[in-house]
Amino acid sequence: MTSSRATGYEPLLTLKPVARDLWIVDGPAIGFYHLPFSTRATVVRLRDGGLWVHSPVRLSDPLRAEIAALGPVRHLVAPNWIHYAFVADWQAAFPEATSWAAPGVIARAADHDMKLRFDHELTGDAPPAWDGEIDQTVVKGSKVHHEAVFFHRASRTLILTDLIENFEPRKLPWWMRPLVRLAGISAPRGHMPPDMRATFDKALLGASVRQMLDWGPERVILAHGACYESGGSAELRRAFGFALS
Template identity: 30%
Template sequence: MSSKLIPPRPDEVMVIRDVAPNVVTFSVPFLRFGRFPIGGRGTLVRLTSGALAVFSPVALTDAARAKVAELGGDVRYLVATDIEHHIFLSEWAAAYPGAKLVGPEGLPEKRRKAAAKGNDAKIGAEPFAAVITKENCKDVSRIGEDFAADFDMEYVHAHPNRELVFLYRPGRVLIEADLMFNLPAAEQYSRVPAAQRPRPGLLARLFEGLQSTEGEALAMKRFLWHAVSRADRAAFNESVRRIAAWDFDTVVPCHGETLVGDGKAVFQKVFAWHLGGKGARR
């Protein structure tokens, strides 16, 4: 049940931040599996056309609605950036019925099954206007012409979560979900009273270490190489290399801290083994 993973009063703990011109993040506490404090983050982007795109939506609080209205209110795209970041799609779709739902292959079926079971009121079976597959992923215009005018997209189908990664070219901002974490989730828990913040146990601390970009990020490199990319490392490497060729300086992950200014350098460090080819591993 999604209600066990998200804060009961998200309006009291959400951090809304302008990370670049026309790019806003909504950061909230989030416990993965009910025990790992990894945080959650949605991203709102105003396109050159004036339309709005929302990536990995989080709770639609009054403050979030106000920010949407401030940017013009024309929510045209609701994007699930992988098969995990979709819990709040129904909530946003109900509020902005003109928006197109976008997500990777497999997600519409996953949501239909969840909705049919009826045990999670947050998840509906709304139709998707664009489902990204290995066959069609090169055509960003299938999402929308104005969307394609501002965004590049890479479908990392070799990732277990089927990641959709986006470059907002006007702001040089990379938007991703689970391709790269950047724990700890300091901003996402910054409005939670100290006495109510989770106290990570041994497993949670170990996981945080695996998802940290600090120093040489050796634990994360090993996790990405030996676990995340093991099923199809060649395809994973190709996706990472295409992303690394993009022009960005800010990285907005769903979990952990946003990287402003040094995002490209950190990305290259974390994925050095995948970018360097044979012999890059240590």
């Protein structure tokens, strides 16, 4: 369920340029564990002019028009088992798009009585549709949390979803601020949420983090909270130091 309260990332549901052929869209807060989580989509324009949309947020008519003006939507990406709530709306608006799901998405949607169509499951290798432009891997080590992560080569941008949460206290309701501090997911030193971390094998997670580091990210886009505009590799080493030791 989305919330009408301010998120601190206004204006919402509009394209915000990040780098050449790369935009984010901040969306309304969505309830998760009875907490208001801000939402964020990432849009990449591929070399063929088609659009790749990661973790779609709520779709409004003005946003739909902005997106259509950029180019045809070719790919809709549900990057983990939580981030799929608005995919159906985007599928209805852009029926020619191919839909991609991380492992676990289809089963969880079915458990919540959501009948979603996905054309392909994401794997550890980029498909031909964006190979050479966006690298990807599915992070290993958890039987619960399966997240596909992506690296936009041209802008050196790593695109994560929930592996790091970096909530800015001043943008949260007063009662939520101590919770994020206690969980260690408060900006600027965001981390993996502790309940998620408990599901991971440290060695396997570390191998996936090293793969991300090998990409050499400068910027890190997150779904929740402040992104890291510079020093991306250093932030990865800090946030996942427990898995790299």
